[in-house]
Amino acid sequence: MERWRDAKKAGSKRNPPGRWRVRWYGPDGKDKALTFAKLPQAEAEKNAITARLDKGSYRDPQSGKAAFKAVAEEWYGSLRKQGRTTKNDYRELLDNYVIPKWGDWQVSSMRWEDVSAWLTDLCEQPGKRGRKLGPARVTKTYRVGGMVMKRAVISNRIAASPFHDHDLPVKIEDDEHVYLTHEQLERLAEGAGDQWRLVLVLGYCGIRWAEASAIKVGRLNLETRRIRVVQNYTDVKGVLALGPVKNHEKRSVPLPRSFADELAELTKGKGANDLLFTAPEGGPLRYANFRNRIFDPAVKVAGLADLGITPHKLRHTAASLAIAAGADVKVVQLMLGHKSAAMTLDVYGHLWPDRLDEVADALDAGRSAALSKRTRTST
Template identity: 80%
Template sequence: MARVWIEDRANHADYQQAVEKWQAAKRKGSKRQAPGRWRVRWYGPDNKPKAKTFAKLPQAEAEKDAITARLDKGSYRDPQSAKAAVKVIAEEWYKSLRRQGRTTKHDYRELLDNYVIPQWGDWQVGAIRWEDVSDWIDDLIEKPGKSGRKLGPARITKIYRVFSMVMKRAVQTNRIAANPATEHELPRRNEDDEHVYLTHEQLERLAEAAGEYRRLVLVLGYCGIRWAEASAIKASRVNVDTRRIRIVQGYTDVRGALELGPVKNHEKRSVPLPRSFAEELRELTAGRKLDALVFTAPEGGPLRYSNFRQRFFDPAVKAAGLDGLGITPHKLRHTAASLAIAAGADVKVVQTMLGHKSAAMTLDVYGHLFPDRLDEVADALDAGRVAALDKIRASLAEAA
């Protein structure tokens, strides 16, 4: 039996009854379309029967040829599968995540609930076109986000990537043949707006203005660790003698509750402490229990990012004369990276400090800060060439 064929329903009892009902309705003024006489039938890759009805034979023949071609090429998709709602596929994708950490999954959940599902949740996945996604990106750029403020380029990119991963799931599960959320032009990040690089003097002024949290600011600004990691440092993981802090855990705010878990990317590491203030940390760890937090809230317990910013960090920024630069506790990582690079640290050292998954990532973010060393290479090549020419001249002189 052919895999795809056309069936004439003219002599089928159900078709004849449908035609009679249609004619009766038409006499009463109904504008309903006549029932389809020609039915295209086929078996999908799952060996289950499929059917689609057309009023005219040429339409049925065109569909038969199209389905046959898709079956032969392996690009066939069950039309019913394309009717799945995006919110269903989004939940499937989210439940399938295995390697992502708690923070990443929490971010994905927030982006799904606030942006992806409200926009696309009730859409049939097969109905989404590339231009629909392009229009949505324009809306993300122009309209305010959930906070009431316009979304930044980095935030828009994250939202788009989450949606693209949901659509990739639809492709992988044979709902659609191609991902409509690919090859879109996204707003470009302005690195000057995203990154703030303080000088040593600026960092010291900020630390002094932070009062009791002076040493925390210095750790953030010189060690390059994340806020989640700094707030989870325990006394046992600070070794003043070797000038190292061991980074193994971080706090994550999950729906208002702080949870202690592994660091991002599971990149446990040791970061260096400048000798000039390493001894100051000894005061914070001496005589304390090994599992005691080094930096705590005024009333005890772990520090919360929002409270620390509002009560201590932002006032310190203003007192230090640095307001307007967009400095945040997290952005002190950029200062740590820039100061380390200026001091001669290579890319692998900076990667280790920051806990990046790869040196390529470090170069993508901070590559413009590393000296290009082109003059150094040119001078070395020149020295080699001059030495070679001297040997050649000496050889020619001896031969003469």
């Protein structure tokens, strides 16, 4: 106090030192302390800390001062089940949009209205490539920030995350799915040269490009007419690597009998661990090469250039042909590797017969029977 008084006389605007100190041991066994100018303030803090320790909701007041970027790196380093592509995408969003905004902020100082203003900027300002971010990209950027702050909550740095209950931009769904007929699919395959079988696998089995390029001979069962899908290739910055399939949904997909026999030719002279589909020079196929050199020219040869068909959109063709053949929603879900049947219905529900007339006819029959019975009773 004497030093403070001397400093005060010299013109210092520093607040007087606290006269009351609250000391306690946190759950980690370390000594903690806070100083207060007045006794009631110290007593209130003591009671609050005691209550939180008793309830198990205690948080070290200093932990909320952690910088967002430190928590972000902890979160990113803890990712275990995500694939290379997903982790690379998270890294890009962190480095380009999330950390530049929040990096030096203390996690306890971030408020809901701050996040809301940031979302508005993401929607309106140009992104790193000079164009506005699409609704899906804005939402994913927001989700990444939210996952970082969720870690801050779980690690007891803050009580609640400000990344909740925000209005997110609406994604305009692409209703222009391309559904090829059997004849169109066969024409497309004919135009693909030596890779015609790969086009048919995409169009009849509905598996993703990354999954199809990773099929090994040993996972093709010609007797049961099944392809076992357990891996895919990911291309991150030009480096191909085998990894688990999306959503970790390992599955078996069916093959038409005639097509299974045609695939058998690709297995000749290959071992079980060899790739079924390979590049002309050997090794795995790369999407860009396949698309530019084989698929897009085949689309033009087949007369389908105006449909906007891509290798990925052949999944829609596979779904539509399966549904037309009588497949139920669970079969289509398994073929496509969707996480749930609800997702399959959201995308392809309109392709199944709505059966509304059947319901109306059944209701008519029930009502007619009831009216007939009522007439007899009245008579």
